[in-house]
Amino acid sequence: MQSNTNAVPEKTDLNIGYIPLTDCAPLAIAKEKGFFSAEGLTVKLSRESSWANIRDKVSAGVFDAGHMLAPMPIAAALNLDGLHTPMLTALSLSLGGNAITVSKKLYEKLAEFGQDLSRPLASVSALKQLLAQHQAEKRPPLTLAHVFPFSCHNYLMRYWLASAGIDPDKDVRLVVIPPPLMVNALAAGQIDGFCVGEPWNTQAIANGIGVAVSTGVDIWQGCPEKVLGVTQAWAQHYPNTHQALLRALLNGAVWLENMQNRAEASAILTGHGYVPVEPALLKTFECGEFQFCGTGPVVPVPDFCVFYRHAATFPWVSHADWLIGQMQRWGQIPAGHAVGAVSAQVYRPDLYRQAAHDLGLPYPLADRKTEGSHAQRWWAETESEPISMGGDCFFDQIMPA
Template structure:
């Protein structure tokens, strides 16, 4: 790892993003001058859908992007559109998603549910009744086929005995359109990032049945993605972007006051263009989940830097690739380890942040699902504090089963 601050080859960089609360590291890095301190003149380009963002990154209109973590893998494999080898050497955070259901469905389910995290069991009864009566399956939306929104929604349904391929219908809707589609009755629910869950609650059209954290504690969400060719051509620019974004993520996790300040910035017309009250709740861990006033305290709803949140774990990549196989997007004989190693680049992360003096994992992979509380990886000066990683069904994902080495 270098102890020197990177000096970028490029001064001007164009980054794409979708209007979501977890785009905060990019917005803070711009507004607070983190990019500028590394000699970068960054332009942020808001996009309307993940498919549009994917295509503009693929053709070079964008130098990099706030991208769905599985999308970086899918683009490199040619799944769901343009094939473009991408790399990520930076996770932009953990968690941030929720599953919101139409209010009438949400009310009926909560009467019999044992709690928000287990409410899919009540949904299973509704699904069974509709199937018995010959009614059409309920339609639910996620933001993109190769997304953790899709995989967490499928996981949540499956944990309650609902077959996501036969018992319900899954479609794709861009995040800013979710609330409107729910209000129109075109869908019965969705999995999306904030603030589009809180907005549905605020407008009385939906309730939050589960958060992504309920399904998988501290799941990966967005990454900084660039093309493999761009990363090779501009390594110092890439390192400068990573360093600036890590500093912004540190600031976001430093205090609740910083989170409140971030909400004000995100609310501005050029970014999310929503009331601050819709954005701030999930950032400070006070989340409205029911139009009738129900709330949950969720301190880990957004994790931007704690728990080594910025490290690009190859075990995360392998879990997502396994979900692609499980959902039929990827062949069972695909070399998942080779794909994970090509796209996820912890080596670049370590080189990029060496000058910041941060604790960095010395391994690229870890088992997922075995920790219900905060834990330490490593010993002595090399120890890194990580967060809970429990799955809703108490499963454990061990990347060594796929032939990956944890060393």
């Protein structure tokens, strides 16, 4: 592989949009710790209030790139958003990071049907029993919120519900609420639960409004979450800029992976307005610990949100395959709509490998892994030392031996 490090970026002044969530950290760190400028890039990060806004601004060229939900570039490539602007990603920004939190009221009812409700299997089966009781009493359906139609939050929540035989489109009401408004909606009783990223679960839990009934990675270990999305046209016009951007963000991810840097990262996120909340709410990010219930114990959740290790930055084509499968499962992709080779057009490990190679970082040789086949730690083959990988099983599957 030839090095791209000496190639001159075609464009050096960049605008990138992000949503105020803890997992915008790789972008914030690349800027504040000088990884962008080390690549000769001047990046303006712009805080946005909706995923739709990021998508539209990237589509229209107002932004060069965006902090996106992993399914967004796929939806764009399949034109499910109607914008006719195919996108791609060559870098995953994070794995995991979500949790499902329900109102205290709902939690207390669920507790009548099950124990250890912090596990997805127990909590969803309790929910199933409660819904059966509600149906018998002819009560209105519960309302659960997620953040965007093309989001892992939507698919994880649906996967969780459907595993117990709950029809997400009939047995409950699913609505979309922007993350910063989630906690208020739960407090006001507009919704009974939500699946959202941090720090919003922690905020609901710390305020005694909600209790978590599963983390995202307890539903699917190492599930994809955010990616760096660009339009396919942009990637073609600015290949060197794209590589420089990937290198800067990879360096940011490596820096973030060191837990000793997390306190500083946390101060940057809250102090520079990236995630405008009390620093105490970033405990999960800072220490890898999570408190499911305000009165419960603080438990270690080292893989709650992963930025670099376990090849977290690698754009596995098998992630895209799974996401496309969910879009089909839930009718977002109409039956008969050809999907073809879209996953490999949108997820671009080849571009990733170039950037990793130029930084001397290891990269997986395979484009895909068999999702759901690794219950334990395993090793991904590279050209040099193998990469230590986390599991990728689903909570309801029979674990392979």
